[in-house]
Amino acid sequence: MKNIEYLIGNDNINVKPLQTFSPEACSFLNELSSVILKSPAARQYPDLSAVAFWCRKANIDKKKSIVNDYSCRLGRGLCFHIAPSNIPVNFAFSFFFSLLSGNANIVRIPSKEFEQVSVLISFIKDVLEKYPAIKERTAFVKYERDNEISESFSMIADARMIWGGDKTIEIMRNLKTKPRCIDITFADRYSICIIDAEKVLSLDDVKLKRLSENFYNDTFLMDQNACSSPQMIYWVNDNEQGRRIFWNAVEKTVKNKYHLQDAVCVDKYTKACEDSIKSGDIIDKIMYDDNYLYRCEIKEIIPNVENLRGKCGYFYEYSLNGFNNLFDVVDSKYQTITYFGIDPEKLLQAVVENKLVGIDRIVPIGKAMDIDAIWDGHNLVAELSRFINIE
Amino acid sequence: MNLEKFHEIEPYGLSKTEKEKIFFDEMLALTEYHASKCNEYNNILCKLGIDINSIKNIEEIPYIPVRLFKMFDLKSITAEEIFKTMTSSGTTGQSVSKIFLSKENTLNQTKTLTHIISSFIGKQRLPLLLLDTEMVKKDRSMFSARGAGIIGFTTFGRNITYALDENMQLDINKVEQFLAEHNDETILMFGYTYMIWQFVVKELEKQNKHFNIKNGILFHIGGWKKLKAEAIDTISYNKRIQCVLGNVHVYNYYGMAEQLGSVFVECEHGHMHCSNYSDIIIRKPQDFSVCPTGERGLIQLLSVLPSSYPGHSILTEDEGIVLGEDDCPCGRKGKYFKILGRIKNAEIRGCSDTYEKH
Numbered sequence: 001m002k003n004i005e006y007l008i009g010n011d012n013i014n015v016k017p018l019q020t021f022s023p024e025a026c027s028f029l030n031e032l033s034s035v036i037l038k039s040p041a042a043r044q045y046p047d048l049s050a051v052a053f054w055c056r057k058a059n060i061d062k063k064k065s066i067v068n069d070y071s072c073r074l075g076r077g078l079c080f081h082i083a084p085s086n087i088p089v090n091f092a093f094s095f096f097f098s099l100l101s102g103n104a105n106i107v108r109i110p111s112k113e114f115e116q117v118s119v120l121i122s123f124i125k126d127v128l129e130k131y132p133a134i135k136e137r138t139a140f141v142k143y144e145r146d147n148e149i150s151e152s153f154s155m156i157a158d159a160r161m162i163w164g165g166d167k168t169i170e171i172m173r174n175l176k177t178k179p180r181c182i183d184i185t186f187a188d189r190y191s192i193c194i195i196d197a198e199k200v201l202s203l204d205d206v207k208l209k210r211l212s213e214n215f216y217n218d219t220f221l222m223d224q225n226a227c228s229s230p231q232m233i234y235w236v237n238d239n240e241q242g243r244r245i246f247w248n249a250v251e252k253t254v255k256n257k258y259h260l261q262d263a264v265c266v267d268k269y270t271k272a273c274e275d276s277i278k279s280g281d282i283i284d285k286i287m288y289d290d291n292y293l294y295r296c297e298i299k300e301i302i303p304n305v306e307n308l309r310g311k312c313g314y315f316y317e318y319s320l321n322g323f324n325n326l327f328d329v330v331d332s333k334y335q336t337i338t339y340f341g342i343d344p345e346k347l348l349q350a351v352v353e354n355k356l357v358g359i360d361r362i363v364p365i366g367k368a369m370d371i372d373a374i375w376d377g378h379n380l381v382a383e384l385s386r387f388i389n390i391e
Numbered sequence: 392m393n394l395e396k397f398h399e400i401e402p403y404g405l406s407k408t409e410k411e412k413i414f415f416d417e418m419l420a421l422t423e424y425h426a427s428k429c430n431e432y433n434n435i436l437c438k439l440g441i442d443i444n445s446i447k448n449i450e451e452i453p454y455i456p457v458r459l460f461k462m463f464d465l466k467s468i469t470a471e472e473i474f475k476t477m478t479s480s481g482t483t484g485q486s487v488s489k490i491f492l493s494k495e496n497t498l499n500q501t502k503t504l505t506h507i508i509s510s511f512i513g514k515q516r517l518p519l520l521l522l523d524t525e526m527v528k529k530d531r532s533m534f535s536a537r538g539a540g541i542i543g544f545t546t547f548g549r550n551i552t553y554a555l556d557e558n559m560q561l562d563i564n565k566v567e568q569f570l571a572e573h574n575d576e577t578i579l580m581f582g583y584t585y586m587i588w589q590f591v592v593k594e595l596e597k598q599n600k601h602f603n604i605k606n607g608i609l610f611h612i613g614g615w616k617k618l619k620a621e622a623i624d625t626i627s628y629n630k631r632i633q634c635v636l637g638n639v640h641v642y643n644y645y646g647m648a649e650q651l652g653s654v655f656v657e658c659e660h661g662h663m664h665c666s667n668y669s670d671i672i673i674r675k676p677q678d679f680s681v682c683p684t685g686e687r688g689l690i691q692l693l694s695v696l697p698s699s700y701p702g703h704s705i706l707t708e709d710e711g712i713v714l715g716e717d718d719c720p721c722g723r724k725g726k727y728f729k730i731l732g733r734i735k736n737a738e739i740r741g742c743s744d745t746y747e748k749h
Binding site: 263274277280286 | 463
């Protein structure tokens, strides 16, 4: 077909499923892991080594427990992936989850160039040579946004993984698909962070520094522009000194690591002025010492408070008096809660008891970006495979 | 606001110490005034924790990002007091600034522009050749900054002639006739930087045509982005204008639709100058602290003119350098500076917009 570049594979793809957690797929991933870890690129790109660690045999073996009786499962057939463009290596995770389910895969690689993406693709290509059963079931493609091409892939797909938010989903849903094709869509989401301020007070310098670095990785590392990056910080056992210690530590880490672009400085200041005008009734004050970190203190949380969103280190804060106050505003947009100093079991219990329509993940600060086979409320390996029932 | 004291003195006559007090007093008064009249402006000051009473010097005068005029209708007058609404000539597809002018504000803009420009060309009206089309004036559907600039400039001229026809074609016969009529006089010209380049200079070069103006003055305003892409700088721009037009003094000037009137004119030494009506502060992007002379940073512009909208102190998205104050070899007092152009757009990481179009 016109204008499609095949980085891996060709238009003659074998769409016959494999078993879920097939031995070929598992050893392919394990070998890929060691190839990546042996390369100098793994040291250069932390996201590449994260991919390698995920693919290790020990980790894959652990993942087997997330589907019940995988020996009764096969892949659905062919899975077509519209991969996310700005988080470089996530296309690979999307591919891995579906591969483990037992599917053949066509992965659309975003056109934005990343060094680690080309490195990773060349590793995958090399390792595939030893695994013909997977090789003939794999194609990585690149093409400019073109609905005709996307539709031609959609029409042969048994499953589609659609990343990239509401707009992409809308476009893809308008394309023709097979009647039994299933879509797993990753819509625009919203995430928050809950911190116990008193527990911050008890941290020694080393632990405080680690906490601030973990927070940095959840937020600044992706310009706070990922669905699982927290926008709002909820403080429990609120304490002025605890807050100050936390933000001072964050600021120190940010100044050490973050490249603050000039235009971002103007954007954040403009956002602060915009918020003052538009949301003056719920924002108490906006604090900033410089343009690295902006904090908007919220007076009261109201429905749709998730419309307040910052980027590149622009946070909203609220002093929370009991979870119920928060649960009143949680809607289906809420994805991740990152936490520090609170009991996640209790939080989970509260989410379930209150029958909330949102919140899919409760993870410690630092793990917001850790993508895994259970993501966005989906058990991806289970949903991308077919369970054969016998009685 | 009574600006008589500014209109009475030489526009480039005040030295740092002379200007400091009257300029600061005016700025502080404007800040207080807009805070009391414009809710949106007052909200910004409140939420950002800016206390007007604690402002001690010009650098502490708050500034609002110029983009806000595109996002909100910011005005310090009632609907009945709006004399005209001006829009910036934004590039196609972009949102435009909306500036609400009272009669008083408009009058002060005209007075100020006259005061500044006549210090370069003298007080007499000169034969004026506008290097633009008359259509910008006729098309009243949108009162754009481009049209306003043209109309504003007509005050300095007589026998006003438009060099371009409605299709932006240079009307050579008309220009030749105009020049013949005013053979021995000083010719005043005005236009927009890129349009002059595109529709006058390049056209004349293409036709291998030269006018022989004996004594001309050209004022031009506008962005340099497209010219930079063609690798044209001020010196080559001026040279090629002189090649096709003759002995012409070229003055570039810089101004924002948000602060029309108090323009910054480039002197014979290639320096942009603040007049008594305006000031510039260069700020470090990271913390908005003030850059010392000679250091590049974001441009903040201050003007005593905006009285009907809170545009007296704005943070632009342009970069520049203050080169000095009161000591330009041209003799004009006040700060002089250089503009480096727009800052680079932010590149944001993150997971949105995957099915992208590049």
